[in-house]
Amino acid sequence: MQPLAEYALRLGDDSLVLGQRLSEWCGHAPMLEIDLALANIGLDLVGQATHFLGLAGALEGEGRDADALAFGRDVLDFRNVLLVEQPNGDFAQTIARQFLFSNWQELLLRELARSRDDTIAAVSAKAVKEVAYHARFANEWMVRLGDGTEESRSRVVAGLEWIWRFADELFAVDETTEALIADGIAVDARSLRPEWDARIARTLAEAKLETPKPRRAVTGGRAGHHSEHLGHLLSEMQFLPRAYPGAVW
């Protein structure tokens, strides 16, 4: 795949996999209102994925549309970061994951809205508004849980400790992105780190939580080296189109 198609695939897969993860809460969230909120965020992400994967398929030029890429690829061909495929755990762990991701994604899309690729710029400009809401939702929940009861606090601390090792991958740059960064198409993710760190620290301070200690980063998603969790997620997500190809309703 050429670099721009690969880049679009990464953006699409991040959103798709996290959208699917959030949809697992549908019918299981602690309150009806939370059920709706998480499903809404999930749907926003799936919407972004449709655009980014559509672009990836068009650039690839082999006749694969967004659906073919979402439902027809095997686990090794997915290019999302490891963070988004991590299991939901309890509500606090889901919020901790969303907190790290949405704050990153908002900064990323804000920059991508100025990309020299028109499609990426247009999709990003539209998506950044919804992602600003996702970040606000997650930030506020971090504060409620962190500065809540003993139990909510211990759960959100555990969730954050678990997910923290996957944060560094969000800011990685490789040979695929380097040329695109030079051309003004992709964002140098490393440049997002200072503002992201500041945002995370601000919310954690408000939540009376410590920033987790640095730890050895777990990476590999961009190269297709996924945790076992992604295979299980895909088997559920892809079951219907694979069992009944071309099914419509």
Place this chain on the structure above:
Amino acid sequence: MNREWPLWEVFVRAKNGLAHRHVGSVHAADSRMAIEAARDTYTRRMEGISLWVVPSSAITASDPGESDALFAPAADKVYRHPTFYSIPEHIKNI
């Protein structure tokens, strides 16, 4: 202990110039959460541009037992409707 979050009444303004209208209620632990729940529940199909949330406990309702005293006296006072004026042809709205 009551483990349910408190109830909030939700009001949506559909567009500038219109009043906020009551549309329903949500459960939320605080007012910001109530705004977000209201946004997710009542405005996801472009129903509005502004939201109010009010703790349901802050609403004082009229007593159904007093409906006669409160509302029945208006029943035979049709002259309070402005229906006795003739309206000029070219006036579309009053």
